Structures are given as structure tokens and as C-alpha cells.
Amino acid sequence: MVAIAGHYSRDTVEGCIKETLQLLSRSICTRKKVEFTFQGIGILTIENDKVKMKFFQDFLSAVDTSGNLEKGIAKKPQNVSSTIANIKNSKRSPNCVL
Numbered sequence: 001m002v003a004i005a006g007h008y009s010r011d012t013v014e015g016c017i018k019e020t021l022q023l024l025s026r027s028i029c030t031r032k033k034v035e036f037t038f039q040g041i042g043i044l045t046i047e048n049d050k051v052k053m054k055f056f057q058d059f060l061s062a063v064d065t066s067g068n069l070e071k072g073i074a075k076k077p078q079n080v081s082s083t084i085a086n087i088k089n090s091k092r093s094p095n096c097v098l
Helices: 002-006 010-029 057-063 069-077 077-082
Strands: 034-038 043-047 052-057
Touching: 002 010, 010 034, 052 057, 057 069
Parallel strands: none
Antiparallel strands: 034 043, 043 052
């Protein structure tokens, strides 16, 4: 489906996915900080054997029209940093971003 939607050959898409997963695997094995941005959704961070997902505010608003999800996240202290307004507000260093 990715190849069809992106107008690329299946081999090209499979190669990109394979290389991305290999880079992710090497980074995790060498304990490097990894930030994986999912456009329009949020940023997945892997650091010190901990995985955290920060969701973009726009994404949460789109999937939760009632506002209950956002309120639920805000109620738990450990989730306070689970959302970010947008990509410009995220702290990222170029040497750790995939």
C-alpha cells in the first residue's frame, strides 16, 4: 500500500523500511537516544531503556472529540509531558533523531 500510495516500486519501499529498522535496531543496541517522528501524530523517544510517546495536541484533538482523553492524560502526574503543542515546540538534538 505504501508503494502504491507513494508511486514507488515495492522494492524501493521495502529497502527503505529495512534500512530504517536496521538503523533503529543499531541505535537501540548501542544505547543511543532515539527520537522517531510520526508526522501528524507525535514523537516516539527511546532512551535509557525507556520508551515514551509524546502526542501532538492536534492529533489528540482529532481522535478525541469529547476531550476526555486529554483530561485523563492531564490527571496523571507521570503523563504531564505526554503531549506537545507541535513539532516546533519539541526539544530535539540533530545527533539523535531518526
